[in-house]
Amino acid sequence: MAEKLSATSRDAALAKLTSWSYDTAADAITREFRFEDFSAAFAFMTRVALAAEKAGHHPEWFNVYNKVRITLSTHDAGGLSRKDIELAERIDALHSASVKIAPAG
Numbered sequence: 001m002a003e004k005l006s007a008t009s010r011d012a013a014l015a016k017l018t019s020w021s022y023d024t025a026a027d028a029i030t031r032e033f034r035f036e037d038f039s040a041a042f043a044f045m046t047r048v049a050l051a052a053e054k055a056g057h058h059p060e061w062f063n064v065y066n067k068v069r070i071t072l073s074t075h076d077a078g079g080l081s082r083k084d085i086e087l088a089e090r091i092d093a094l095h096s097a098s099v100k101i102a103p104a105g
């Protein structure tokens with residue numbers, strides 16, 4: 001089981017995850033994504049779901065139409081663990097690689 005990160009390790013990891021915001025009270029990180037439409041949002045969620053299942057670590061998330069808000073924390077540890085950091089990095093990579101609608105012409 002992954003252990004809660006020390007304040008020093010957590011701060012070092014958070015310094016690199018610039019797109020995520022840290023909630024001190026929850027000891028969790030959150031990022032919101034917006035897509036062209038629901039189909040693009042759900043395609044991204046599918047990729048995240050497969051990555052999460054592979055890692056054995058799962059997001060809390062909220063989706064409405066083209067918006068996906070993801071919160072990561074390790075429930076077993078009662079806060080942020082390296083599994084959250086690794087999943088956040090994987091999610092960032094999946095988002096960077098997700099289909100962007102090319103401009104016409």
Ligand SMILES: C[C@H](O)[C@H](O)[C@H]1CNC2=NC(N)=NC(=O)C2=N1
Pocket residue numbers: 056057058059060072073074075076077
């Ligand atoms: C047994 C199983 O590995 C655990 O219950 C995992 C599953 N996915 C999990 N995901 C998250 N976010 N936190 C956990 O503590 C957690 N625990």
